[in-house]
Amino acid sequence: MNVQVRLPDADATRAWGRALAEVLRAGDLVVLTGDLGAGKTTLTQGLGEGLGVRGQVASPTFVIAREHPPLPRPDGTRGPALVHVDAYRLGSLDEVEALDLDSALDEAVTVVEWGAGWVEGLTEARLELRLERPHGGVGDDVEDAAAGERVLTARTVGERWTGVALPGAPQDATDA
Numbered sequence: 001m002n003v004q005v006r007l008p009d010a011d012a013t014r015a016w017g018r019a020l021a022e023v024l025r026a027g028d029l030v031v032l033t034g035d036l037g038a039g040k041t042t043l044t045q046g047l048g049e050g051l052g053v054r055g056q057v058a059s060p061t062f063v064i065a066r067e068h069p070p071l072p073r074p075d076g077t078r079g080p081a082l083v084h085v086d087a088y089r090l091g092s093l094d095e096v097e098a099l100d101l102d103s104a105l106d107e108a109v110t111v112v113e114w115g116a117g118w119v120e121g122l123t124e125a126r127l128e129l130r131l132e133r134p135h136g137g138v139g140d141d142v143e144d145a146a147a148g149e150r151v152l153t154a155r156t157v158g159e160r161w162t163g164v165a166l167p168g169a170p171q172d173a174t175d176a
């Protein structure tokens, strides 16, 4: 299933991430693509809020992977943890091995920024999210570059996603 959603501002992106959390479960892998500043971390912050995990989702400075454990819900149950990977600084495939994502990929919701090209080998199923600025990239005005609409394209890979309705999906936006 492919879905395209217009996200007018950062709050909309965060809200979409929050809504996405409702259809995610332990073992899911979400791969985020898009330029620096496209909104990958912003979306992941919403996801963390939706899952109800501990700690602020942030752009890691030195850490490549960070685990956010689930907080107890009002009824005492807990959802999955969020493992947030930012592979921007990942140098080699040895470093990928060192991340030891196997247990995360079994038990947590794993979100990978800059994962395209290497995460595909880790699981059979994944949700690929691409964030783009439809009105071009970075102008000379930093404010302009950060502000404004994004277009999110979601693509699911694998049986896992059959029948799963992604947030913001118009009723007729379903194809292959």
Ligand code: ADP
Pocket: 007, 008, 009, 010, 011, 012, 013, 034, 035, 036, 037, 038, 039, 040, 041, 042, 043, 059, 113, 146, 147, 148, 149, 150
């Ligand atoms: P990335 O992780 O892709 O590098 P970030 O999420 O860290 O990007 O940064 C995105 C920046 O753009 C933030 O400053 C955010 O407030 C801003 N922004 C403006 N409009 C949007 C939007 N529609 N969606 C997401 N971020 C937006």
Ligand code: MG
Pocket: 040, 041, 059, 086, 113
């Ligand atoms: Mg980021």
